[in-house]
Each structure stands twice: as structure tokens, then as C-alpha cells.
Amino acid sequence: MTSPDTQHKVEQFLYREVRMLAEGEFEEWLDLFTEDSRYLMPIRETTATREESERGEDYLPHVDDDKDFMRARVQRLRHRLAHAEQPPSRLRYFISNIEVEDAEGGETGDLDVRCNLMVYQSRLERTEKIFVGRREDRLRPENGSYQITNRKVVLDQSLLPRSITIFF
Amino acid sequence: MSDTSIQDLVRVDEGLISRKIFVDPDIYRAELENIFAKCWLYLAHESQLPNPGDYTTNYMGEDPVLIWRGMDGEIRAFLNSCRHRGMRICRTDVGNARQFACPFHGWTYGSNGELKTVPSFDDSYFGDLNLAEWGLHEVPRLANYGGFIFGNWDEDAGSLDDYLGNARWYLDVVIERAIGGLEVFPGGQRYSVDGNWKIASENFVGDGYHIAQSHGSAFTLPARPLNPANPFSSYRGTLTYYDIGLDNGHGFSQATLAGERIEVDRMEAKELGPEVVEYVEECYARLVKLSQAHADFYAWTFGTLFPNFSINNFSALRPIGLMLWTPKGPGRLEVWQWGATDKDAPKILKDRVRQDLIRNQASVGILAQDDTENFEQVTASTAGVIAQRLDFNYQMTLDRKPVEGLDQFPGFISTYNSEENQRRYYRRYAELMGGGEGAQQVYAGPKLAARG
Numbered sequence: 135m136t137s138p139d140t141q142h143k144v145e146q147f148l149y150r151e152v153r154m155l156a157e158g159e160f161e162e163w164l165d166l167f168t169e170d171s172r173y174l175m176p177i178r179e180t181t182a183t184r185e186e187s188e189r190g191e192d193y194l195p196h197v198d199d200d201k202d203f204m205r206a207r208v209q210r211l212r213h214r215l216a217h218a219e220q221p222p223s224r225l226r227y228f229i230s231n232i233e234v235e236d237a238e239g240g241e242t243g244d245l246d247v248r249c250n251l252m253v254y255q256s257r258l259e260r261t262e263k264i265f266v267g268r269r270e271d272r273l274r275p276e277n278g279s280y281q282i283t284n285r286k287v288v289l290d291q292s293l294l295p296r297s298i299t300i301f302f
Numbered sequence: 303m304s305d306t307s308i309q310d311l312v313r314v315d316e317g318l319i320s321r322k323i324f325v326d327p328d329i330y331r332a333e334l335e336n337i338f339a340k341c342w343l344y345l346a347h348e349s350q351l352p353n354p355g356d357y358t359t360n361y362m363g364e365d366p367v368l369i370w371r372g373m374d375g376e377i378r379a380f381l382n383s384c385r386h387r388g389m390r391i392c393r394t395d396v397g398n399a400r401q402f403a404c405p406f407h408g409w410t411y412g413s414n415g416e417l418k419t420v421p422s423f424d425d426s427y428f429g430d431l432n433l434a435e436w437g438l439h440e441v442p443r444l445a446n447y448g449g450f451i452f453g454n455w456d457e458d459a460g461s462l463d464d465y466l467g468n469a470r471w472y473l474d475v476v477i478e479r480a481i482g483g484l485e486v487f488p489g490g491q492r493y494s495v496d497g498n499w500k501i502a503s504e505n506f507v508g509d510g511y512h513i514a515q516s517h518g519s520a521f522t523l524p525a526r527p528l529n530p531a532n533p534f535s536s537y538r539g540t541l542t543y544y545d546i547g548l549d550n551g552h553g554f555s556q557a558t559l560a561g562e563r564i565e566v567d568r569m570e571a572k573e574l575g576p577e578v579v580e581y582v583e584e585c586y587a588r589l590v591k592l593s594q595a596h597a598d599f600y601a602w603t604f605g606t607l608f609p610n611f612s613i614n615n616f617s618a619l620r621p622i623g624l625m626l627w628t629p630k631g632p633g634r635l636e637v638w639q640w641g642a643t644d645k646d647a648p649k650i651l652k653d654r655v656r657q658d659l660i661r662n663q664a665s666v667g668i669l670a671q672d673d674t675e676n677f678e679q680v681t682a683s684t685a686g687v688i689a690q691r692l693d694f695n696y697q698m699t700l701d702r703k704p705v706e707g708l709d710q711f712p713g714f715i716s717t718y719n720s721e722e723n724q725r726r727y728y729r730r731y732a733e734l735m736g737g738g739e740g741a742q743q744v745y746a747g748p749k750l751a752a753r754g
């Protein structure tokens with residue numbers, strides 16, 4: 135169990151983070167990730183058991199980014215020809231069920247944070263897509279706030295509603 | 303399709319194609335009949351089904367199919383629907399099974415498709431049901447070209463070899479270059495696109511023209527490996543591209559024919575270490591064994607096998623992307639996508655290829671993102687009655703002859719950019735939609751590598 139104070143700080147951190155994404159503050163958002171961070175989004179398949187459905191690293195994932203490529207994605211989206219997100223989609227992020235635990239038995243001070251995620255994307259006139267899943271983050275305390283050292287996004291959809299042009 | 307014939311809508315010789323064929327529900331129905339129930343369609347790669355009982359699923363047109371390696375070792379494909387009342391037999395994407403018991407009433411099918419048992423056979427049917435007549439509906443024609451498994455609903459269809467025609471010459475490059483054979487990474491990406499399936503297929507058959515504008519943002523990124531969209535960042539020479547129009551509507555695009563690509567790979571391999579240098583040289587040597595022309599060709603960039611199977615391959619150091627543009631009505635398609643590399647490629651390369659693939663032309667890849675926007679908005683802005691009175695323009699290089707002096711390469715070689723491949727694609731489309739035999743183009747280039 136983490137303290138109510140830590141829980142509160144983590145929640146505030148996550149709320150601010152998704153607000154950056156909704157408002158397109160991608161450069162500021164990138165600063166929340168450590169230089170050695172990893173961003174992974176596995177694929178989901180319909181399999182006989184629940185455990186198998188979340189495909190591991192030996193499977194082809196949707197995303198496996200290091201910080202350099204996350205930076206490259208942002209740089210690309212800023213280019214005038216990145217019409218996948220120009221004009222920008224209107225986005226609303228919902229996070230809930232935020233669970234905070236000490237990582238590695240509390241030795242490093244890092245935290246393991248899980249939350250549920252729902253993102254509504256409205257694009258141009260009629261494109262409306264909803265992405266739903268959970269996130270698993272490893273947070274490192276830093277200057278009174280946190281840095282993300284590792285993020286896993288596990289969507290529930292085996293068929294994505296659209297090619298993903300946004301960040302989770 | 304009312305009183306307009308497909309020849310009025312698809313006027314390839316003028317480079318004009320009616321927008322109607324991308325939105326009209328009746329035309330779409332006719333496509334399912336005349337194209338998806340008649341053509342050889344890609345189903346799976348054999349590396350996905352190594353063991354008896356292994357299965358995976360796919361679609362042929364809108365019909366769900368189960369591709370299943372039987373306990374006898376033979377691969378078959380079946381309509382994934384129970385013969386009793388149509389329940390989906392297999393509801394998982396991939397797995398291993400000796401048999402499937404239908405979830406609805408329990409009819410049970412063996413891995414060769416036979417109906418083995420039905421519940422209450424004696425009490426309810428009084429033994430009066432000929433089990434032999436009620437096996438799973440099998441895809442009547444199944445064939446394998448170098449590990450790529452295709453199916454065809456049409457019992458009278460010609461062979462897969464004839465269907466692929468001179469595209470085989472080019473497919474042989476990835477098949478024969480692969481050390482230890484090709485291997486598909488486990489797992490497939492799937493995403494939905496609110497666009498017509500042909501917009502995507504024709505984009506990959508030969509639309510190099512869109513790259514500068516649609517993917518311009520990707521080319522501003524730093525060099526590879528950071529920027530997978532830029533395959534030639536370390537190469538300082540000149541690359542001359544061609545499009546290659548092939549039999550039966552197939553086409554490959556952005557090919558180099560003067561041996562440039564091996565030089566690109568050699569430079570990049572050096573940065574990756576001696577293991578990769580050796581690997582590239584072996585890939586090259588394997589192609590030289592096929593022919594010097596194969597070695598000079600070395601890889602293409604993107605291409606489509608008619609009607610809806612696209613294959614990307616930039617080089618031996620880069621992924622082989624396998625994309626199916628599965629039709630889901632005139633206004634929607636699903637991308638079912640896999641990636642492959644050589645089974646015996648060095649680990650360092652395999653990891654890099656996997657990364658390259660998903661960052662590039664894939665569900666969250668920086669190229670597919672912009673393509674999706676195009677496919678969706680082309681379709682959306684074509685829905686109105688006024689738009690449907692208009693044609694799309696396919697007139698680029700309309701009256702150009704094939705490039706001369708390249709007879710060692712089969713097919714119609716165009717300068718790049720060109721819309722010749724798209725015209726060939728739609729010529730084939732019109733032949734099939736018109737219900738005619740579709741004069742198979744007679745292949746008259748270099749001898750094809752023999753392959754069973």
C-alpha cells in the first residue's frame with residue numbers, strides 16, 4: 135500500500151500528462167520520459183486463454199519505441215505534411231482505476247502504476263474512434279514529480295478501430 | 303449495376319476510371335462474386351503452421367476461413383462456419399486443435415474437415431444423416447508458392463503459377479534470398495480503415511507518386527535506423543527507379559535494376575558488424591545463383607498481387623511486409639498485416655527488422671498513418687452523386703512505351719513515376735468484372751525459375 139499522499143501525487147501527475155496529450159503539448163510530454171525509457175504496445179489476439187491474448191515480446195507488437203523514436207514521431211507530427219494529424223484530431227482522455235505500488239519491493243523508490251485508459255478521437259467531420267485499454271507505467275521520483283521509465287499500453291481491441299495517429 | 307457496363311466505368315485506355323466503382327454497393331457485390339470468389343487470394347504463410355493441428359484464420363472476400371494443418375500434415379482451408387446452422391466453428395485467431403466441436407449444437411469436425419460426430423445421432427436423427435455429406439465446406443483450390451499459401455473458391459480456376467505469372471520471377475527474389483527460408487513473425491496487426499479496398503491495393507501496385515507529398519514528413523527525420531522511412535540515408539550514389547507491370551494485374555513499384563540496392567545494403571551492413579556483412583553477401587550470392595538479373599534487382603519497394611495482397615521489401619536488411627486489404631463493404635476495409643524475415647538472419651538484424659516494420663508501414667507506423675488519412679478521405683469525398691459522375695485520372699505515362707534495353711527483367715518496365723501499373727491493375731479488374739475470360743497475358747520474357 136502506498137500512502138494517500140503518494141497516490142494523490144501520482145494521480146495528479148497522470149491527469150496532467152494526459153492533458154498534455156489532449157492539448158497537443160507533445161514536446162513537454164516527451165520530457166516526462168527518461169532517456170532510457172521504453173514504450174511498448176503489444177498486439178492482442180483472440181486466444182483460448184486470457185493469459186495468451188496479450189501477446190508477449192516474441193510477437194509483433196503495435197509499438198516498441200525508445201525515446202529517440204518517440205522524439206522522431208513528435209518531430210514528424212510537427213511537419214506541415216503530416217496530414218495524419220493536421221488538422222489535429224480532437225481528443226479526450228479518461229483514466230481511472232489508478233493503482234500504485236512500490237516497484238522492486240520499494241528498494242529504488244520507483245513506483246509501478248496501473249490505470250485504465252479510454253481515449254475518444256474525433257477527427258475532421260465524421261471520424262469517431264474509441265481506444266480502450268490499460269497502461270502499466272514505471273515511475274521514478276524526480277524533483278518532487280515523476281519521470282516515466284517504462285510504459286506498456288495494452289489495448290483491449292484485437293482489431294484496432296483505425297491506424298493510431300495519437301499517443302496513449 | 304443498372305445499365306452502365308463496367309467498360310463504361312473503367313476506361314483504362316483513356317486513363318479514366320469512374321469514381322462509382324469505389325462507392326457503389328452493387329459494384330461491390332459484383333466484386334465479391336467476380337473477383338474474390340474467382341481469384342487466388344493470399345491466406346497464410348506456411349511458417350505460421352509448422353505442426354499438425356496448427357490453425358489460423360483469415361477472410362476470402364467477406365467469407366471467414368480457417369486455415370488448418372491437419373493431423374495428417376496436410377494444410378487445408380475451410381469456410382469457418384458450421385454446416386448445420388452456420389455457427390462460427392473456430393472463434394480464436396490462432397492455435398492448435400485436433401478437432402472443432404461447434405459451440406451451437408456440437409457437430410464435431412476433424413482436422414481434414416470431415417463431420418465426425420453429431421450429438422444425439424441415434425436419438426434425434428435416428429441415424430438418418432449422411433455425415434459424409436456434411437463436412438466443413440473446403441476451399442476447393444489451395445496452392446503454395448515458396449511458402450505463401452493461396453486459396454481459390456473457383457474449382458475451375460487456372461493454376462496459382464499461371465495466376466502469378468511473371469510476378470513469380472520477382473517473388474523468387476525474396477523466397478530464394480531468404481537464408482533458411484522465410485519466417486513470419488508470430489502475431490498479426492489488424493486495423494480498420496473507412497476506405498474502399500481498391501484505393502489501398504492500387505496505392506501499393508504502383509503509386510510512387512504519392513510518396514513525396516503524403517510521406518514528406520517522414521523523410522525529414524534523421525537517418526536510419528531512427529528513420530525507417532528513409533532506406534537510403536547512408537547511400538550517396540544515384541538510384542534509378544522503375545515500375546514493373548506484371549501479368550494479371552500484379553505490379554511492383556520503385557524497383558532499382560542496376561544493382562544499386564546491394565550497394566546500399568553493403569554500406570549499411572558495415573555499420574552493423576561483420577556478421578551482417580557476411581549475411582548480405584550470402585543473400586547476394588544466392589540471387590546470383592538464380593541469375594545476375596535477379597541479383598541486380600535484389601529487392602523492390604512495394605507491390606500488389608491482384609486483387610488485394612501487397613508486399614513490401616526494401617532490401618535484405620529490411621522487413622518483408624505482408625498486407626491484406628480485406629473488403630468489408632464498399633466503404634470499409636480491414637488491414638490484416640504480418641511481417642517476415644529470413645529464418646536464419648542474425649539476431650541483431652531480426653530485432654532491427656521487427657522494429658523497422660512496426661515503425662514504418664504498420665498499424666502505428668509513420669507511413670500507414672498518412673496513407674490511412676488518404677484512403678478514408680478519398681472514399682468519403684466520393685460518396686455524393688455529383689462526385690460519382692466524375693472520373694479519377696490515371697493518365698500519367700499513358701502513351702509511353704516500356705523502357706528499352708531491360709529485356710532481362712520480365713514485365714512492362716516503366717519509368718518512375720508512372721501509372722502504368724494502376725492501369726494494368728484496373729484492366730484486369732474490368733476483365734473480371736465484365737465476366738469475360740480475361741485474356742491472360744502471355745509471358746514472353748526470361749525463363750522463370752522452376753518451382754512446384
Ligand code: FES
Nearest residue numbers: 384386387404407
Ligand atoms: S450450428 Fe453447428 S451444430 Fe448447430
Ligand SMILES: [Fe+2]
Nearest residue numbers: 512516669673
Ligand atoms: Fe503510402
